Amino acid sequence: MGSASANAAVRGRLWRALALILALVAATPAGAQTATPDSLFSTAPTTGLISPAPVTPGEVFGPGSTLSSPSQWPSLSATPGAHAKMPVPMVPAGKVALALSARFGKGEPVIGGGLTWRVYDSKPDGQGKFRLVREDKQPAPTIVLPAGRYIVHVGFGLATAVKPVFLRGPTVREQFDLPAGGLRLEGRVGNVKIPSAQISFNVFKGSQFEPGDHRPIAEHVLTGNVVIVPEGTYYIVSHYGDANAVVRSDIRVQAAKLTDVTVTHRAAAITLKLVAEKGGEALANTAWSVLTPGGDVIKESIGAFPRVILAEGEYRAIARNEGRVYEREFKVVTGVDGDIEVQAR
Numbered sequence: 001m002g003s004a005s006a007n008a009a010v011r012g013r014l015w016r017a018l019a020l021i022l023a024l025v026a027a028t029p030a031g032a033q034t035a036t037p038d039s040l041f042s043t044a045p046t047t048g049l050i051s052p053a054p055v056t057p058g059e060v061f062g063p064g065s066t067l068s069s070p071s072q073w074p075s076l077s078a079t080p081g082a083h084a085k086m087p088v089p090m091v092p093a094g095k096v097a098l099a100l101s102a103r104f105g106k107g108e109p110v111i112g113g114g115l116t117w118r119v120y121d122s123k124p125d126g127q128g129k130f131r132l133v134r135e136d137k138q139p140a141p142t143i144v145l146p147a148g149r150y151i152v153h154v155g156f157g158l159a160t161a162v163k164p165v166f167l168r169g170p171t172v173r174e175q176f177d178l179p180a181g182g183l184r185l186e187g188r189v190g191n192v193k194i195p196s197a198q199i200s201f202n203v204f205k206g207s208q209f210e211p212g213d214h215r216p217i218a219e220h221v222l223t224g225n226v227v228i229v230p231e232g233t234y235y236i237v238s239h240y241g242d243a244n245a246v247v248r249s250d251i252r253v254q255a256a257k258l259t260d261v262t263v264t265h266r267a268a269a270i271t272l273k274l275v276a277e278k279g280g281e282a283l284a285n286t287a288w289s290v291l292t293p294g295g296d297v298i299k300e301s302i303g304a305f306p307r308v309i310l311a312e313g314e315y316r317a318i319a320r321n322e323g324r325v326y327e328r329e330f331k332v333v334t335g336v337d338g339d340i341e342v343q344a345r
Contacts, residue, residue: 096147096167101140102154102176104256105231111178112139114228115156122149122164156180157228158217179231179255186223187238187247187263190335194265196223198309199240201263203227208235208248231255238263241309243290243299266312269337273305274319274326276344283344287320293329305339317342 091097098119102111119134133150134143145167152174153162159180165172185201187194203218216237218227231253238247245267253259272290273282282304290299290308292315299308310332318327319342328342 091144091170094146095144096169097142097144097171098150098152098165098167099140099142099171099173100136100152100154100176101174102156102161102178105177105179108179108256110140110175111156115139115154117141117143118153118155119143119145120151120153122151152176154178157182159228159230180228181231181253181255182258183227183229183234183251183253183261184224184258185221185227185236185238185261185263187240187265189240189265189267192335194223194240199223199238199265201239202237203229204235204237205232206235207233207250209250226258229253236261236263238265240265240267241269243308243310245309245311266334267309268312268332268335269307269309270330270332271305271307271339272301272317272319273339273341274321274344275341278341278343283321285321289318289320291316291318319344 100117102115103109104111115137117134117136117138118132121131121133124130130151133145136143147167149164149166151162151164153160154176156178157180159178161176161178163174163176165174183203187199187201201221202216203221204214204216206212217229217234221227233250233252235248235250238249239245240247245265247263247265249261249263251259251261272288274286275282284304286302286304288299288301288303288306289297290310291297292313298310298315301308312332312334314329314331316327316329317340318325320326321344324344326342326344328340330340
């Protein structure tokens, strides 16, 4: 009975430790669907975002938005059981070798890069904090530690896993399941790719039509960046410019795959000008307001020829210059960029 109580107390401390570690990790900041035969992930540190990089043998994803062929995987990722064949270093008396690896899920190959491993002491210090014992960014490290209980956390982008381990005997092998995939984004107007400086994306968990927490898990993602997320449903909010050209798209990310998402905007870039006569020079120090037909203000700016990106539709431009007000109605057609002249008369 006393042994059962002691084991329950140990499990209770471990689960409290896990809860605190998970809270610590959650508080750490990160920063229309078409699959294309392109690549991939780099082995950059775990930040939630991985910038594009050339294909190398150590990368996880290959052509066709799927895992590359076994001949292209790094040696640790050749088969699901590759880690078990790795040599174990000499272990001094009283210490244990902890061999770690992670895979995309049951039956999937070992992840060959982009992982961050952290090992914590299972017991908090006098301030209630759990001491970080070791950190490693190798894909499948073998860490030699004193025998005892620890908490191991692994991160791959925004996908994480954590569990307690008990080190005893010469070697302990632990494999973590991280069913994660990649999400790469770009925007287009018709068949024309939107320049990366003019568009950004926010990524949210779940569907846009579901109730619940709608805080982004990744913000201001740029064209071409890869966001690593757990397998599941997400929605993308794409901002083209800083006015009302906004598109929302639900997408599905699968484990071990790179999903390319192309968001199509129905919008155009418009340059406003206040002129004394048609085709004349734009008047400086002009204050502008762009309104919907119902009177809602879409964009305000000051300048001789401000440029604004607007969703397709009808608008009214109001120009204020030297105490006088001028206005003009105009229409925005998708993909038709151009000038809107308001005559000062």
